[in-house]
Amino acid sequence: MEDLLELATGIAGQAGKGEQIEAFVARANDTAVRVYEGEVEHFTSAQSEGIGIRVVKDGRVGFAYAGTLDPAGVDEVLAEARDNVGFGTPDEWAGLAEPDGVALVEQDLWREELLSLPTADKITLAKELERLTLAADSRVRVDEADYADVRAEGAVATSTGIATAGRETGAYLSVSTLADDGDVTHTGFGFTVGRSPADFDPERAAREAAERATRLLGATKPSTGKVTVVLDPFVSAQFLGIIGSTLNGEAVLKGRSIFAGRVGEDVAATNLTLIDDPTNPLAYTASEIDGEGLATRRNVLIDGGVLQMFVESSYSARRSGAAPTGNATRGGFKTTPGCGCLALSLVPGTRSQAELVADVDEGVLVQMVQGLHSGVNPVSGDFSTGASGLMIRGGQLAEPVREFTIASTLQKMLKDVVEVGGDIEWLPMSAAGVSLVIRDVTMSGA
Amino acid sequence: MADEMIDQDVVQRVLAAGLRTGAEFSEVYVEDKRSSSANLDDGRVEQVTSGRDRGAGIRVVRGETTGYAHTADLSEAGLLAAAEAAAAAASQGGGGARIVALTRQPAHRVSDVAIPPDTIGKAAKVQLLLRADEAARDAGPAVVQVSAGYGDSRKRILVANSDGVLADDEQVRTLFRISVVASGDTGLQTGYESLGHTIGFELFDQHDVEEMARRAAQQALTKLNARPAPSGSLPVVIQRGSGGVLFHEACGHGLEADLVGKGASVFKGRMGEQVAAPMVTLIDDGTMAGEWGAIGYDDEGHVSQRNVLIQDGVLTDYMWDFLRARKDGRAPSGNGRRQSYMHLPMVRMTNTFVLDGTDEPDDIVRATDHGVYIAQLGGGQVNTASGDFVFGMTEAYLIENGEITDPIREGNLIGNGPQVLKDIDLLGNDFAMGMPGTCGKDGQGVPVGDGQPTLRVKALTIGGTAA
Numbered sequence: 001m002e003d004l005l006e007l008a009t010g011i012a013g014q015a016g017k018g019e020q021i022e023a024f025v026a027r028a029n030d031t032a033v034r035v036y037e038g039e040v041e042h043f044t045s046a047q048s049e050g051i052g053i054r055v056v057k058d059g060r061v062g063f064a065y066a067g068t069l070d071p072a073g074v075d076e077v078l079a080e081a082r083d084n085v086g087f088g089t090p091d092e093w094a095g096l097a098e099p100d101g102v103a104l105v106e107q108d109l110w111r112e113e114l115l116s117l118p119t120a121d122k123i124t125l126a127k128e129l130e131r132l133t134l135a136a137d138s139r140v141r142v143d144e145a146d147y148a149d150v151r152a153e154g155a156v157a158t159s160t161g162i163a164t165a166g167r168e169t170g171a172y173l174s175v176s177t178l179a180d181d182g183d184v185t186h187t188g189f190g191f192t193v194g195r196s197p198a199d200f201d202p203e204r205a206a207r208e209a210a211e212r213a214t215r216l217l218g219a220t221k222p223s224t225g226k227v228t229v230v231l232d233p234f235v236s237a238q239f240l241g242i243i244g245s246t247l248n249g250e251a252v253l254k255g256r257s258i259f260a261g262r263v264g265e266d267v268a269a270t271n272l273t274l275i276d277d278p279t280n281p282l283a284y285t286a287s288e289i290d291g292e293g294l295a296t297r298r299n300v301l302i303d304g305g306v307l308q309m310f311v312e313s314s315y316s317a318r319r320s321g322a323a324p325t326g327n328a329t330r331g332g333f334k335t336t337p338g339c340g341c342l343a344l345s346l347v348p349g350t351r352s353q354a355e356l357v358a359d360v361d362e363g364v365l366v367q368m369v370q371g372l373h374s375g376v377n378p379v380s381g382d383f384s385t386g387a388s389g390l391m392i393r394g395g396q397l398a399e400p401v402r403e404f405t406i407a408s409t410l411q412k413m414l415k416d417v418v419e420v421g422g423d424i425e426w427l428p429m430s431a432a433g434v435s436l437v438i439r440d441v442t443m444s445g446a
Numbered sequence: 447m448a449d450e451m452i453d454q455d456v457v458q459r460v461l462a463a464g465l466r467t468g469a470e471f472s473e474v475y476v477e478d479k480r481s482s483s484a485n486l487d488d489g490r491v492e493q494v495t496s497g498r499d500r501g502a503g504i505r506v507v508r509g510e511t512t513g514y515a516h517t518a519d520l521s522e523a524g525l526l527a528a529a530e531a532a533a534a535a536a537s538q539g540g541g542g543a544r545i546v547a548l549t550r551q552p553a554h555r556v557s558d559v560a561i562p563p564d565t566i567g568k569a570a571k572v573q574l575l576l577r578a579d580e581a582a583r584d585a586g587p588a589v590v591q592v593s594a595g596y597g598d599s600r601k602r603i604l605v606a607n608s609d610g611v612l613a614d615d616e617q618v619r620t621l622f623r624i625s626v627v628a629s630g631d632t633g634l635q636t637g638y639e640s641l642g643h644t645i646g647f648e649l650f651d652q653h654d655v656e657e658m659a660r661r662a663a664q665q666a667l668t669k670l671n672a673r674p675a676p677s678g679s680l681p682v683v684i685q686r687g688s689g690g691v692l693f694h695e696a697c698g699h700g701l702e703a704d705l706v707g708k709g710a711s712v713f714k715g716r717m718g719e720q721v722a723a724p725m726v727t728l729i730d731d732g733t734m735a736g737e738w739g740a741i742g743y744d745d746e747g748h749v750s751q752r753n754v755l756i757q758d759g760v761l762t763d764y765m766w767d768f769l770r771a772r773k774d775g776r777a778p779s780g781n782g783r784r785q786s787y788m789h790l791p792m793v794r795m796t797n798t799f800v801l802d803g804t805d806e807p808d809d810i811v812r813a814t815d816h817g818v819y820i821a822q823l824g825g826g827q828v829n830t831a832s833g834d835f836v837f838g839m840t841e842a843y844l845i846e847n848g849e850i851t852d853p854i855r856e857g858n859l860i861g862n863g864p865q866v867l868k869d870i871d872l873l874g875n876d877f878a879m880g881m882p883g884t885c886g887k888d889g890q891g892v893p894v895g896d897g898q899p900t901l902r903v904k905a906l907t908i909g910g911t912a913a
Contacts, residue, residue, distance in 0.1 A: 036510075036708070039509075039510050039511065040510075040511045041510065041511065041512065042511070042512035042513070042514060042790060043511070043512070043513050043514070043535035043536065044513075044514040044515065044516075044535070044790065045514075045515055045531055045535060046514075046515055046516045046517070046788060047517070048516075048518065048788060049518065050518075054493075061492060061493040062493060062494055063493050063494070063495045063496075064495060064496040064497065065495070065496075065497050065498070066497065066498040066499075066500075067498065067499045067500065067501060067518050068498075068500065068518050073498070076498070077496075077498075080496040081496070083496075083568075084493065084494035084495065084496060084568065086568075087484065087491060087494045087568045087569060087572045088490070088491050088492065088493055088494065089486075089489075089490035089491040089492075091490050091492075119535075141709065143708040143709070143710045144708075178709065178710055178831055183712070183864075184712065184831075184832050184833070185709070185710070185712065185831035185832060186831065186832055187710070187829055187831045187832065221907075224677050224678040224679075253488070254487060254488045254591055254593075255590045255591045255627060255629070255634075256591060256627055256634070258633065258634065334497060336493060336495075370827050370829065370834070370835075370836050370860075371825075371826065371827045371836030371837065371838065371858045371860075373825055373827070373838075374824045374825040374826055374827065374836060374837055374838030374858060375824075375836060375838045375856070375857055375858030375909060377636060377856050379627060379634050379635075379636050380633060380634050380635050380636060380669075380855070380856065381633065381634075382855050382856040382857060384675070384838075384856070384857035384858040384909035384910065384911075385836070385858055385909070386827075386834070386835075386836035386858055386860045386909070388834075402832070402834060403834050403860055403861075403862060403907065404860065404907065405677075405836075405857070405858050405860050405907060405908075405909025406909075407675075407677065407857055407858075407909050407910055407911045408911060409911075442677050442910070442911040443677075444677035444678055444860075444907055444908060444909050444910065445678075445679075445907060446678075446679055446907075
């Protein structure tokens with residue numbers, strides 16, 4: 001890690017007069033094992049590394065990257081980034097992040113034990129998960145069981161005084177299931193994740209994978225109408241991710257947010273408080289620094305239904321006059337930073353999912369959604385997604401249903417939140433899930 | 447040119463190292479990709495980017511087990527280390543093989559590149575963005591935001607394996623896309639157009655970015671007047687060249703031999719059966735010159751080809767990669783693809799499309815009393831096991847009394863693959879390919895094309911909010 005920081009600061013130090021340079025350097029070691037019918041189907045092990053260099057001069061930005069850290073390759077990347085500068089349009093707000101005095105909240109993201117874990121143990125974990133899943137329900141087949149781990153190190157340094165580095169480990173165990181139902185086969189999945197396999201709960205992953213595949217056996221297409229939906233935590237986490245994308249300072253500046261100009265207004269039901277907090281160690285995406293090297297921090301975006309703020313990158317903060325919020329995102333060394341939420345969660349309520357369902361007269365418990373990327377437009381707010389789950393009648397879970405859509409608009413759904421459950425779950429995505437009751441949603445089926 | 451990437455003697459030694467632990471197959475895949483891109487947003491060229499991805503992946507197969515390792519170090523030492531790692535990873539199971547002498551495959555370039563994009567200055571690429579931005583904004587004061595992107599890449603690959611295959615390919619791709627936001631009393635709406643081909647900068651002699659910009663702007667402006675989309679089941683007419691993704695999702699993925707082999711496809715065991723309406727013939731064709739999914743060789747060194755998957759409604763073949771074909775004792779179909787040298791190849795589509803029927807497109811609309819007309823589809827997703835799929839309609843209209851009337855707001859359509867194939871009841875004679883796509887599977891994205899004539903599906907579920 002120290003060698004990466006040294007490399008990054010060395011490059012940033014080459015900035016000439018009137019020039020800013022940022023170097024982002026990353027290195028990762030990955031292992032992936034797939035097991036099928038008790039045998040290893042494939043085993044991948046690899047090390048990758050790379051660098052992305054951003055140069056700013058006279059309000060113009062140039063960028064280049066390469067998947068190598070050898071000195072000749074790095075020199076070429078810097079030369080290319082400098083050459084690219086000349087073709088940008090001058091922007092008085094263009095620039096790199098500058099240290100803003102906010103201290104890092106130290107996180108425990110690295111597990112030394114992962115480095116010495118024998119390969120055979122990794123294979124055994126995947127085989128064992130396959131076995132547990134098959135044992136959980138005789139109607140279930142397994143089409144793959146996967147183990148994966150990664151150890152990643154990165155550093156970012158700028159000529160404006162940023163010099164930070166971080167490292168983390170992650171381990172993932174997952175299984176994909178099938179259950180035959182006449183001509184149709186239903187699918188399920190289960191997973192357990194952590195900083196190392198010590199955090200795994202394979203029994204739960206196996207149980208959930210079997211349940212997901214079998215709970216749709218005999219499912220039919222429901223009729224069309226307005227219903228109350230209860231979103232399962234796994235679904236609400238994805239919904240929150242989309243809401244987060246609309247509370248983005250860059251989208252606001254560029255006229256792409258439905259919430260532009262609405263800070264201080266009621267945008268959601270009063271029971272809804274939305275927080276972005278990568279300093280929370282429970283969050284899967286917990287991190288010490290954002291994509292530009294600033295300390296991450298806790299930001300309350302919606303408080304009791306009232307919009308409080310947008311998340312900002314250094315660029316959007318500078319241009320809008322807002323304070324930096326430490327929300328630069330980065331998809332690796334091949335891209336420049338963007339702006340976005342890093343670890344979203346709703347402040348949970350107190351009741352269980354069963355208690356929420358008991359209050360619903362006519363509705364549907366949505367356990368899976370399909371096509372959020374194609375049926376939701378965060379700019380217009382139109383929301384439409386394929387779904388499957390269980391009908392709710394008179395407060396009781398009833399028959400399984402599939403091949404229908406639920407639709408509304410993002411603006412309306414936030415206002416229509418009836419209750420937030422107490423069952424918060426920290427899922428492997430950038431938002432936590434919690435059971436969420438939303439009324440007046442159109443269910444479209446037969 | 448392949449000789450520049452890596453020396454043939456080195457390839458031989460690396461393949462041998464892969465077999466050292468008793469494996470029966472080893473493979474070297476070398477990639478050198480240079481890309482450049484530029485993006486404009488908010489009236490400014492935000493940045494120009496240059497990228498270089500270069501490395502090799504070594505695959506070793508022993509019994510049912512595949513070992514894989516990759517490296518960015520293309521020296522002989524780096525490659526041998528990766529081969530050792532892959533061999534160790536695969537070292538369970540039996541076997542043992544010797545390398546067959548390498549035979550270089552003849553060059554197979556399916557797309558002619560007239561003007562390699564790396565011979566064009568960055569200023570000319572940026573100029574395209576500025577022209578498109580201006581054209582979109584000129585469409586009217588309601589256009590409030592424009593973003594546009596240009597991208598090109600030149601990827602050279604070399605694949606060699608212990609069966610004696612030695613093939614190389616050069617794949618050039620050039621892409622342009624534009625996204626427009628319009629604002630009105632009803633809120634914000636978006637319009638989108640993209641263009642991508644496996645050719646060079648001559649793309650812009652054949653297509654006008656200003657015209658694309660005006661179309662994207664018009665789409666956003668039109669949608670400002672959109673009514674809520676209907677809900678429930680209705681007949682759907684899909685404009686030519688906009689609905690190939692329907693077939694990509696509704697049946698393409700289900701015809702991939704890896705999914706079929708694990709019983710994870712609704713099309714398993716249905717070879718020779720009538721799976722679609724009799725007028726439907728579905729093709730996957732990696733040789734389609736200039737199209738986004740065109741390749742000379744696939745990423746396992748097999749020559750690309752045209753494969754008939756459904757002939758007159760009857761299932762005639764699946765798509766295959768090396769491993770699945772070997773297991774079934776048949777030839778691969780040129781569908782073994784991977785995102786990069788960091789990824790294992792698997793069965794993937796190339797250009798997937800439905801051939802022309804006999805109906806006049808206007809007659810298809812006229813024959814529809816009440817339904818939805820889709821002028822542009824967004825992305826989609828399928829569950830191959832159940833066949834249930836969704837896809838987004840990004841530009842759509844109502845059909846009332848046989849005429850296209852009001853625009854409707856965005857939403858998903860949902861259907862079941864096998865059912866939809868049977869429910870196609872009218873098929874036009876106006877075939878066109880659609881916009882370039884990126885197909886995602888098991889975490890890997892590869893470029894794909896799709897196409898179809900104007901057609902009607904008897905009933906699909908529209909995911910709107912109106913009664």
